[in-house]
Every structure is written in structure tokens, then in C-alpha cells.
Amino acid sequence: MAKNRVTLKDVAQRAGVSYQTVSKLINRQIRLAEETEQRIWQAIQDLGYTPHYNARSLRAQRSFTIGYSWPPSPPDETNPILDQFLQSMFVAAEARGYYLLMFPYHYEVEKQIAAYADLIDAGRVDGFILSSVEYDDPRIRYLQERNFPFVAFGRSNPEWVFPCIDVDGGQGLYEVTQHLIALGHHRIAVLAWPRESRVGNNRLEGYFKAMAEAAIPIDENLILRGEGKLDFGYRATQQLLSLSLTQRPTAIVALNDYMAIGAMQAAQEQGMRIGEDLAISGFDDIPLARYLTPPLTSIRQPIWEIGQHVIQRLIDIIENGQIPEPQCLLVPPTLIVRASTDPKVKASPFSRTATQKEVISR
Amino acid sequence: MAKNRVTLKDVAQRAGVSYQTVSKLINRQIRLAEETEQRIWQAIQDLGYTPHYNARSLRAQRSFTIGYSWPPSPPDETNPILDQFLQSMFVAAEARGYYLLMFPYHYEVEKQIAAYADLIDAGRVDGFILSSVEYDDPRIRYLQERNFPFVAFGRSNPEWVFPCIDVDGGQGLYEVTQHLIALGHHRIAVLAWPRESRVGNNRLEGYFKAMAEAAIPIDENLILRGEGKLDFGYRATQQLLSLSLTQRPTAIVALNDYMAIGAMQAAQEQGMRIGEDLAISGFDDIPLARYLTPPLTSIRQPIWEIGQHVIQRLIDIIENGQIPEPQCLLVPPTLIVRASTDPKVKASPFSRTATQKEVISR
Numbered sequence: 088m089a090k091n092r093v094t095l096k097d098v099a100q101r102a103g104v105s106y107q108t109v110s111k112l113i114n115r116q117i118r119l120a121e122e123t124e125q126r127i128w129q130a131i132q133d134l135g136y137t138p139h140y141n142a143r144s145l146r147a148q149r150s151f152t153i154g155y156s157w158p159p160s161p162p163d164e165t166n167p168i169l170d171q172f173l174q175s176m177f178v179a180a181e182a183r184g185y186y187l188l189m190f191p192y193h194y195e196v197e198k199q200i201a202a203y204a205d206l207i208d209a210g211r212v213d214g215f216i217l218s219s220v221e222y223d224d225p226r227i228r229y230l231q232e233r234n235f236p237f238v239a240f241g242r243s244n245p246e247w248v249f250p251c252i253d254v255d256g257g258q259g260l261y262e263v264t265q266h267l268i269a270l271g272h273h274r275i276a277v278l279a280w281p282r283e284s285r286v287g288n289n290r291l292e293g294y295f296k297a298m299a300e301a302a303i304p305i306d307e308n309l310i311l312r313g314e315g316k317l318d319f320g321y322r323a324t325q326q327l328l329s330l331s332l333t334q335r336p337t338a339i340v341a342l343n344d345y346m347a348i349g350a351m352q353a354a355q356e357q358g359m360r361i362g363e364d365l366a367i368s369g370f371d372d373i374p375l376a377r378y379l380t381p382p383l384t385s386i387r388q389p390i391w392e393i394g395q396h397v398i399q400r401l402i403d404i405i406e407n408g409q410i411p412e413p414q415c416l417l418v419p420p421t422l423i424v425r426a427s428t429d430p431k432v433k434a435s436p437f438s439r440t441a442t443q444k445e446v447i448s449r
Numbered sequence: 450m451a452k453n454r455v456t457l458k459d460v461a462q463r464a465g466v467s468y469q470t471v472s473k474l475i476n477r478q479i480r481l482a483e484e485t486e487q488r489i490w491q492a493i494q495d496l497g498y499t500p501h502y503n504a505r506s507l508r509a510q511r512s513f514t515i516g517y518s519w520p521p522s523p524p525d526e527t528n529p530i531l532d533q534f535l536q537s538m539f540v541a542a543e544a545r546g547y548y549l550l551m552f553p554y555h556y557e558v559e560k561q562i563a564a565y566a567d568l569i570d571a572g573r574v575d576g577f578i579l580s581s582v583e584y585d586d587p588r589i590r591y592l593q594e595r596n597f598p599f600v601a602f603g604r605s606n607p608e609w610v611f612p613c614i615d616v617d618g619g620q621g622l623y624e625v626t627q628h629l630i631a632l633g634h635h636r637i638a639v640l641a642w643p644r645e646s647r648v649g650n651n652r653l654e655g656y657f658k659a660m661a662e663a664a665i666p667i668d669e670n671l672i673l674r675g676e677g678k679l680d681f682g683y684r685a686t687q688q689l690l691s692l693s694l695t696q697r698p699t700a701i702v703a704l705n706d707y708m709a710i711g712a713m714q715a716a717q718e719q720g721m722r723i724g725e726d727l728a729i730s731g732f733d734d735i736p737l738a739r740y741l742t743p744p745l746t747s748i749r750q751p752i753w754e755i756g757q758h759v760i761q762r763l764i765d766i767i768e769n770g771q772i773p774e775p776q777c778l779l780v781p782p783t784l785i786v787r788a789s790t791d792p793k794v795k796a797s798p799f800s801r802t803a804t805q806k807e808v809i810s811r
Contacts, residue, residue, distance in 0.1 A: 174554075
């Protein structure tokens with residue numbers, strides 16, 4: 088049966104109806120007398136007819152589907168890269184005949200792994216895209232044990248080897264710290280994530296590197312760690328600004344834009360002019376960054392390219408078992424200098440040429 | 450063949466290997482000698498063995514998959530409801546054994562319809578969720594012609610009847626306009642979308658209704674239409690504030706938060722105190738709204754409930770042909786009053802109790 092593929096015509100002949108009738112019934116374009124419908128479904132069953140996708144899928148032993156799940160953003164935040172990342176992935180997938188299947192993210196490890204196992208066992212996906220990858224990520228361990236294709240957006244433990252692509256956040260922090268040092272800043276504070284944060288540590292490395300190269304000693308009192316939200320940025324900046332004049336930072340580097348916005352508000356409440364009395368930078372370049380007063384210096388990740396790349400890598404692995412070299416690709420982000428660190432960049436954000444007046448470092 | 454379902458054991462017997470070996474090979478947990486692997490795949494082909502999902506799918510003539518596609522947000526905006534809407538949908542879908550399949554959105558009508566047709570013809574989905582529904586939406590026409598299950602988040606032409614759920618944006622505008630009238634405002638401007646915008650027109654109806662009930666004549670010069678972005682809000686507000694004192698509005702109602710933020714910036718540049726000299730409100734309650742200076746009055750949509758609802762409705766249609774009554778359900782949004790319209794609401798946004806100090810109207 089599997090060798091001589093059953094066609095719609097075979098089904099039509101057996102059921103004693105026309106080819107078009109079978110086609111329309113399968114595609115739900117018509118309703119027929121119940122007895123006729125039943126006869127056609129019976130013929131489909133008897134002959135083992137499979138519609139197009141299932142047939143292609145069975146022939147290839149593949150589902151032409153890629154699974155993806157991500158942690159939901161908290162209610163008081165918007166995920167600034169989600170839409171672009173998703174769109175870039177399914178445009179890339181469509182170009183190669185694949186679709187993306189979404190499923191809920193579970194924080195509990197057992198449930199999380201069960202969700203991946205279910206999709207594999209049911210043959211519903213050919214591979215996975217992972218994101219929000221942290222240290223000791225259980226998904227990576229599990230998929231490697233099962234030898235099931237995946238590509239991660241994000242690194243994990245430094246000694247683990249697996250297909251991944253990541254933004255070189257350290258490079259971004261290195262560049263913004265160098266930029267501030269070049270403007271004469273020495274006391275540069277950092278609004279960071281907790282020590283367990285893999286992404287946070289990758290980014291911080293660039294700060295330490297730039298400070299070391301400029302031979303500026305690190306003041307641990309200027310590195311504040313919190314949950315990465317606007318109000319942490321606000322409170323941490325109040326704390327920094329309460330330091331004595333000799334200890335107080337002249338610049339604050341935040342590991343994301345939300346913390347930077349909180350920092351701007353805390354400083355402005357104390358009458359400070361951002362960019363002149365205090366330099367502040369963010370990370371992510373959220374759409375609002377350019378519209379803040381003053382516009383916020385930030386670091387932009389090449390999300391569209393990353394989405395395209397993870398999908399192409401994954402499909403290469405699925406179809407050809409082709410493990411990419413290097414297994415983990417690091418792509419540099421782009422520093423966008425605006426008036427929050429450099430008051431010479433004074434462009435009004437409300438003009439069609441706003442982006443031309445931004446200083447893009449690469 | 451289809452009646453006596455082929456099992457893994459049948460395959461194992463025919464290939465002369467153990468049940469576990471076949472299972473592991475199918476699940477990609479082992480690699481075997483090439484000859485052995487080939488023998489097993491041959492047995493699978495000969496017997497017409499189908500893995501679990503395909504088998505369930507063939508038996509039920511369903512894919513247990515729901516298709517969804519949405520227009521990407523422009524690079525200078527973040528879609529404030531996307532993450533929550535997606536998460537709520539696939540949590541609801543998982544609870545009933547379904548997954549969501551994503552595919553690219555095409556603006557060209559022919560390509561757009563082809564994407565839907567391909568998924569139907571290939572048997573890959575059992576139904577669709579539509580969003581960003583506009584007047585004369587070609588997707589609705591097409592899916593109705595094919596009698597293929599769908600549920601829309603959003604209304605279309607008033608005379609069209611199809612399964613949908615929508616936020617009653619008119620109710621939101623009605624409430625915020627009443628709120629402003631109660632505070633003594635008469636000259637209330639609106640920052641709106643173009644006349645072709647179905648969502649915009651639904652929302653505006655509430656403004657007209659509240660104004661009519663208060664017997665305040667409509668001043669067409671105070672209704673400005675643009676593309677719904679921050680810089681339109683900024684420019685439109687500059688224009689409104691250049692009117693003579695007797696014509697100038699004392700309140701501005703924006704149809705989304707981005708336009709409201711632009712309006713706040715334009716007014717603040719002219720030294721006006723928002724909430725005291727000029728009241729401004731938005732729509733969407735983006736996460737940043739409560740953190741603005743002053744915090745922005747806005748209108749929140751019950752996105753989680755909508756996501757759950759569209760999926761449950763759709764699966765009811767798919768599984769039971771059950772058309773809901775009423776076919777289109779309207780759910781009210783929630784007015785969140787903050788200091789941008791009412792300076793008595795003075796809560797600092799930077800406290801754990803911030804939300805308690807907001808005045809939630811329902």
C-alpha cells in the first residue's frame with residue numbers, strides 16, 4: 088500500500104462518487120447526504136488514503152514543523168523583541184516549507200521537559216528553537232540526550248557545546264563603556280541582573296574589559312543588581328545619587344532600557360540634566376528609546392538576522408544532519424549613541440530624519 | 450490495514466529487531482547499523498505504520514492544530530498585547546489537546562489568501578484565529594466560502610455575521626469622555642486613526658455618544674486623524690495648542706497610548722502641566738503608561754480572557770460544529786484613571802502599592 092500511493096481517484100472510484108466530490112468533502116467545501124459522506128470516509132479508511140500533508144510527512148518521516156516556546160513577559164513589561172523574532176523565524180521557515188508550532192512555557196522543569204517529550208513522541212515537530220537560555224538549561228541536556236535537533240538563541244554553560252547563536256552582549260557593553268570613558272567618565276555605575284543571570288554576566292564582561300583596558304579600578308559599590316525592571320532602575324539610581332560627591336557615579340550603564348528609563352526618572356526628579364550632569368545608557372533599543380527626553384543611548388540586537396539564522400541552521404541540521412561550524416555563532420550588537428550620554432547629539436526625535444542624526448557606531 | 454492498526458510490535462517482528470529498538474530509532478534516540486536502520490524503515494513502509502500523532506490525526510480526520518498569523522508591528526513600535534494574546538491562546542489550546550501553528554502575514558490579498566488555502570488544502574490546520582480584522586476583510590469572505598472554521602478577534606462590516614469576539618472600544622471611549630466631562634471639560638480633542646480604520650471608528654462612536662448625551666456640540670477641528678504613532682500625536686498636539694485660547698482643547702483623548710505619549714511631550718515642551726493645564730488619555734494601558742510623568746490615564750483590554758475565549762469557541766466549532774450565540778461577543782474594557790487626567794490621583798508609580806492607588810472604574 089505504502090509503495091503504490093492511493094490517490095483521490097481511487098477513493099472516488101471505491102465510493103462511487105466523482106473525484107471533485109471527494110476533494111470538496113476533504114476540504115470541507117461541501118456537505119453531502121450523511122450516507123454519502125460515510126461511504127467516502129469508509130473508502131478513505133479502507134484504502135488508507137492520506138491527505139497531502141500527512142502523506143508528505145509520512146514519506147519523509149518528518150512533520151515539517153519546528154517547535155518554539157518562550158517565557159511570557161510579566162504583565163508590567165513588554166517583550167521588545169518578540170514580534171520581530173517570531174516574524175523573522177516564520178518567514179525563514181516558510182521559505183523552506185516549514186511552519187512554527189507554539190506551545191506553552193512551563194517554569195517547572197518536569198512539566199517543561201514533558202512538553203518537549205510529548206511533541207517529539209507524537210512526531211509533531213522535527214526540531215526546536217530555544218530562547219531565554221540560562222546556565223544548566225535542562226532543555227539542552229534533554230534534547231542532547233535524545234539526539235533531537237535544536238538550535239538555541241543564547242549561550243549556556245561555557246563548556247557546553249551545542250548549536251547556538253547569540254548576541255555578543257559583552258561587546259555591546261564594551262563599546263558603550265569605552266564611549267563613556269572617551270567622554271571623560273571614570274565613575275561608571277552598572278544596573279545589572281543577579282549573579283545567576285547568564286545573559287547579565289555575558290554583558291558585564293564587556294564592562295570589566297573596557298574598565299581594565301583603561302586601567303580604571305572597579306568600585307563594587309557602583310554595581311547594583313536587581314530584577315531588571317523600571318522601578319529597580321529608579322530605586323538603584325536614588326541610592327547611587329545619595330552617595331557623597333566623590334563616590335557618586337557620573338555615568339550609569341543599564342543592562343536594559345527599562346532600568347535606564349527608571350534611572351532617568353530618578354535623576355530628573357533630583358533636577359539633574361541627563362547627558363550633561365549624568366550620562367545614562369540602556370540595552371535593547373526599545374522603540375520608545377529614541378522618543379525619550381532626552382533620547383536614550385542604547386544597544387540594538389540584530390533580531391531579524393538572528394531569527395533567520397536559527398531557522399536556517401535548524402533546517403540544515405534536520406535535513407542534512409549538518410552541524411554548523413562554529414557550533415555557536417556570536418553576532419555583535421550596534422551601539423546607538425543619543426543625547427542621554429552625549430549632549431552633542433541633539434536631534435529632535437520628531438522628524439523623519441531622526442535616525443540619520445543618530446550616531447551608529449558600526 | 451486501516452482497521453487493524455499496525456503497531457510497533459508488528460514493525461519489530463517484520464524487521465527482526467526488538468520493540469524498543471524500533472521505538473528508539475523512530476524517536477531518534479539511537480543510531481544503528483545502516484543496514485538495520487534501512488530494514489526497519491522498510492518494515493514501517495511495508496506495513497504502513499504511522500506514528501502516534503499522524504495516526505490520531507488520520508483517525509480523527511483532524512490535525513489538532515490552529516493556524517494564526519498577524520501583521521508584524523512596524524520597527525518603531527512594540528505590539529503591546531501580542532505576547533499575552535499568544536500565551537493565553539496556546540495555554541487554552543493545550544488544555545484541549547491543540548497547538549498553534551504560526552505563518553507569515555502577507556499584505557497582498559492574493560498571497561494572503563493563498564497562505565490560508567495552502568494550510569487548508571494540506572490538512573495542516575482545523576481552523577484559524579484572525580486578528581487585525583478590518584472592513585471587507587478578504588480572509589473572512591474566503592473562509593466563509595470554504596465553510597472552514599474560524600473565530601475572529603475583532604469585528605468587520607456591521608452587516609456581516611461570523612464568530613467573533615471584540616473589545617467594546619466604543620464603551621472605553623464613552624467612559625473616558627464621560628470622565629473628562631465630569632471633570633468640567635467641554636473642548637475635548639481626539640487623536641484618531643484614518644476614516645477607513647474599523648477599530649478607530651468603533652472607538653470614536655463612544656466619544657460621540659458621550660458628547661451627545663452631555664449636549665456638547667462636536668467641533669470637527671478638534672478631531673485629528675493620523676497613523677496612530679507617537680510623532681503624529683506630537684505634531685497633532687502642537688497644532689491643537691496653536692489654536693486660539695477659545696478654540697484650544699482642555700483635554701485630549703488619544704486612541705492609543707503612543708499618540709498620548711507624543712501629546713504629553715508636545716504639551717510639556719510648551720510648559721504645560723499635564724493633568725492640570727491639559728488632560729490627556731490613551732488606550733491600551735501599555736506597561737510604561739503607569740510609569741510616565743505624570744502616569745497616563747488609559748483603557749485596558751482583557752487580552753487574556755479574549756485569547757482563552759477565541760480558542761474555546763473555535764474548538765467548539767471544530768469539534769461540535771457548535772456556532773456560538775451571540776455569534777459576536779463584545780467585552781468591555783477597563784478605564785484606568787491616573788494623574789494625566791485627574792491630578793488628585795497622585796500616587797507615585799514607584800511603590801508596590803501603585804496599582805492600589807489607581808482608580809479602576811469597574
